[in-house]
Amino acid sequence: xxxxxxxxxxxxxxxxxxxxxxxxxxxxxxxxxxxxxxxxxxxxxxxxxxxxxxxxxxxxxxxxxxxxxxxxxxxxxxxxxxxxxxxxxxxxxxxxxxxxxxxxxxxxxxxx
Amino acid sequence: xxxxxxxxxxxxxxxxxxxxxxxxxxxxxxxxxxxxxxxxxxxxxxxxxxxxxxxxxxxxxxxxxxxxxxxxxxxxxxxxxxxxxxxxxxxxxxxxxxxxxxxxxxxxxxxxxxxxxxxxxxxxxxxxxxxxxxxxxxxxxxxxxxxxx
Numbered sequence: 001x002x003x004x005x006x007x008x009x010x011x012x013x014x015x016x017x018x019x020x021x022x023x024x025x026x027x028x029x030x031x032x033x034x035x036x037x038x039x040x041x042x043x044x045x046x047x048x049x050x051x052x053x054x055x056x057x058x059x060x061x062x063x064x065x066x067x068x069x070x071x072x073x074x075x076x077x078x079x080x081x082x083x084x085x086x087x088x089x090x091x092x093x094x095x096x097x098x099x100x101x102x103x104x105x106x107x108x109x110x111x112x
Numbered sequence: 113x114x115x116x117x118x119x120x121x122x123x124x125x126x127x128x129x130x131x132x133x134x135x136x137x138x139x140x141x142x143x144x145x146x147x148x149x150x151x152x153x154x155x156x157x158x159x160x161x162x163x164x165x166x167x168x169x170x171x172x173x174x175x176x177x178x179x180x181x182x183x184x185x186x187x188x189x190x191x192x193x194x195x196x197x198x199x200x201x202x203x204x205x206x207x208x209x210x211x212x213x214x215x216x217x218x219x220x221x222x223x224x225x226x227x228x229x230x231x232x233x234x235x236x237x238x239x240x241x242x243x244x245x246x247x248x249x250x251x252x253x254x255x256x257x258x259x260x261x
Contacts, residue, residue: 022169023140053162055169056233070224084162091239092232097224 001025012043018050021058037065041072043111049080054088079107127194135186170233179207198260211246
């Protein structure tokens with residue numbers, strides 16, 4: 001699992017995840033993801049297009065990040081999940097608290 | 113240590129593979145790697161592999177969470193049967209009797225302000241399995257999963 005963190009503008013963080021968010025994959029990126037998403041109020045866009053597997057351990061990581069941004073007045077938006085990963089997100093109800101967009105542009109709009 | 117025992121029966125129409133795990137051997141990671149390698153070897157579709165792996169890692173993670181006792185005493189056997197219509201998973205363990213599907217809402221409530229973090233694993237199994245069942249036989253928990261895509 002790889003994570004790439006970019007700051008395209010002062011108010012936005014773009015996080016690109018690549019790989020499998022299973023137990024090992026999530027543990028590999030969890031610290032960097034948490035630091036990027038929970039410490040400061042930000043507009044956070046998470047590129048999910050290269051995430052090929054998602055288990056509940058990965059949902060926990062997303063939940064913690066979204067809750068932290070919610071408490072700080074920030075926003076976290078996921079975009080472009082693969083179909084089965086999207087099904088996991090929707091089954092777990094993640095889409096009820098984290099907006100899911102089809103593209104980066106749509107994610108920017110949702111993030112405001 | 114991990115003990116692996118695998119057996120292929122009829123490679124054309126049906127194939128059964130088995131994996132024996134110990135609770136102190138990082139079974140969630142091991143089963144994920146095992147089903148991935150098995151899926152490659154049997155040329156499973158991406159969808160079938162995804163569904164099977166998700167059900168296995170969530171169920172074994174759940175077993176680890178609820179087994180109680182010393183992980184070194186926990187024994188888990190995973191059996192995967194590839195059939196013409198899909199795949200069948202059987203997970204047996206020797207922990208105390210515990211039905212993972214009992215007394216739980218069909219869908220865990222999700223709220224951004226919730227204190228509780230987690231509880232999604234069994235909901236995912238319910239949704240991604242075509243059929244799921246639990247029984248307790250001869251001191252073993254047995255979970256049967258069918259996946260038909």
